[in-house]
Amino acid sequence: MTVCLAAICTDDEGQPRVVIASDRMVTYPGFIEFEHTVPKIAPASPCAVTMISGDTLVGTRLARETAQATYGSNPPLAQIAQQLALNYEAVRHQWVETQVLSPRGLNFQSFYQGHAGFNGQITFAIDQTLTQFDLQIELLLAGVDGSGAHLYTVHNPGRTPREHDVIAYAAVGSGWIHVMQSMIGFHHSPGAPFKETLYRVYASKRRAEVAPGVGTEMDMAVISHAGIQALTQEQLRELEGIYNTIRADSQSVLDSHLSELVFDLQPPVPPEGPRGGESDEPQPPDDTPAGPAASGP
Numbered sequence: 310m311t312v313c314l315a316a317i318c319t320d321d322e323g324q325p326r327v328v329i330a331s332d333r334m335v336t337y338p339g340f341i342e343f344e345h346t347v348p349k350i351a352p353a354s355p356c357a358v359t360m361i362s363g364d365t366l367v368g369t370r371l372a373r374e375t376a377q378a379t380y381g382s383n384p385p386l387a388q389i390a391q392q393l394a395l396n397y398e399a400v401r402h403q404w405v406e407t408q409v410l411s412p413r414g415l416n417f418q419s420f421y422q423g424h425a426g427f428n429g430q431i432t433f434a435i436d437q438t439l440t441q442f443d444l445q446i447e448l449l450l451a452g453v454d455g456s457g458a459h460l461y462t463v464h465n466p467g468r469t470p471r472e473h474d475v476i477a478y479a480a481v482g483s484g485w486i487h488v489m490q491s492m493i494g495f496h497h498s499p500g501a502p503f504k505e506t507l508y509r510v511y512a513s514k515r516r517a518e519v520a521p522g523v524g525t526e527m528d529m530a531v532i533s534h535a536g537i538q539a540l541t542q543e544q545l546r547e548l549e550g551i552y553n554t555i556r557a558d559s560q561s562v563l564d565s566h567l568s569e570l571v572f573d574l575q576p577p578v579p580p581e582g583p584r585g586g587e588s589d590e591p592q593p594p595d596d597t598p599a600g601p602a603a604s605g606p
Contacts (some may be wrong), residue, residue, distance in 0.1 A: 311335075311524070312484030312517045313349065313360035315451035316492065317458040317477040317499045318506035320533070325458035326503055327451045327532040328510045329358060332484075334524035335365045348528040348539075352376060354383050355536055357452025359393065362482035367404075368446045371396050385454045390461035390470035393450055397467030405442040409435065442466075447481035452532050458499070474499070484517030491516045507531075511548040512555075 313331040320326050335345040345365075351372040353359045359375065361368030375393045402417075410416055413435070424432045448463040450470070460473040462481055473479035477499040480488035491513035497506070510529065517523050529540040529548075540548075 311349070311362045311482040311522060312480060312488060312514060312520065313362055313449045313482055314480040314485075314488045314492075314510060314513060314517075315360070315449060315460050315478065316497060316501075316506050316510050317460065317474065318501045318503050319499070320503045324533065325453055325499075326506075327453060327458045327460070328503075328506050328529070329360065329451050329532065330510050330514045330527060330529045331360050332514070332518075332524035333526040333528065334522060342522060344524040344526050350528055350530060352537065353389050353393075353450060354379055354452065356383060356454065356532060356534065357386055357389060357450060358530065358532065358537060360449040360451070360481070361446070362448070363444070363446035367400060367444065368448065371400060371446070371448065383454070385456065386450065386452050386459035386461065387472075389452075390450050390459075390463070390472075393448060393461075394463045394467050394470045397444070397446070397448065397463050397465075399467075401442065401444045401466055404444060405439055409438050409442065449479060449481045451479075453534055458532075477501070480513075480517075482523070484514075484520035484523040487517040487520050488513045503531075508548060508551060511545075512552055515552060 311332055311334045313329075315327055315329040318326050318328060329350065331349050333344045333346070333349065335343055335349070349361050349365070351359045351361070351369065353372065353376050359372040361372060371393065374396050375389065378392050378396075379389055406416055410420055420435065424436075443465045444467075445465070447465075450459075450461040450463070452459060458474070460477075460479045461470040462473065462479055463470050464481075478489075478492045478497055492509060495509045495513075497509055501509070507529075511527075514527055514529075518525055527545060529545065531538050531540070
């Protein structure tokens with residue numbers, strides 16, 4: 310339960326940048342949530358970061374092991390993303406074996422070698438549990454390399470990262486849908502100006518705070534070929550001031566236009582009654598026998 314987001318943009322010289330943001334809501338160890346004093350943004354390379362949604366301990370381990378695997382170099386973001394996805398898959402494999410198979414005296418090897426001799430229903434139930442096991446962790450990798458700015462996410466069950474470069478923004482956590490709707494509303498694209506993107510990312514995180522589990526604290530940073538630069542508290546306060554001013558001005562403009570809106574509801578028109586004194590109730594059929602025909606003299 311959290312929100313982490315990133316957006317690609319372009320600076321005044323046409324160079325790629327990535328603006329990132331996250332709250333500080335920590336999930337530990339799966340059901341306790343609190344806002345921590347430590348950011349959830351972990352360096353993945355000199356020009357890339359990994360942000361964590363879900364179990365903080367396991368997610369931090371994944372980010373740290375991936376960073377160690379590429380320590381001392383600045384590999385392409387695609388390589389880091391693939392390593393992150395493979396590490397995710399390996400950790401999920403360990404957890405599912407420990408939580409599902411070990412209590413039954415099994416491991417993956419013994420289960421798949423001996424499942425033909427097990428009860429069919431039990432085998433099916435265990436296999437379904439293995440397949441559907443969710444590590445409940447999402448990772449967002451953002452950074453810049455020699456080919457430009459890139460965004461990747463890694464979800465259960467791992468192995469294959471998702472690239473978001475074409476859309477130019479991505480989010481993970483319980484507030485992801487609010488972020489996506491916000492960025493869609495901004496019509497964001499990879500060529501968006503840097504300062505506008507700073508505001509868009511800030512505003513999108515603030516809008517995501519209505520989602521369950523999203524904290525009000527915030528960390529933001531900018532990633533470029535020069536490295537990772539975190540925004541100061543003073544810079545965050547400046548963005549907060551702009552955000553609050555725009556909200557107040559928008560509400561003021563809306564109230565002004567609504568006050569001029571002419572939209573008087575007319576009283577409802579009653580339905581027309583029966584015409585010519587005719588009753589709406591159905592009349593019984595006339596079954597009176599006809600009298601004798603009149604005869605002439």
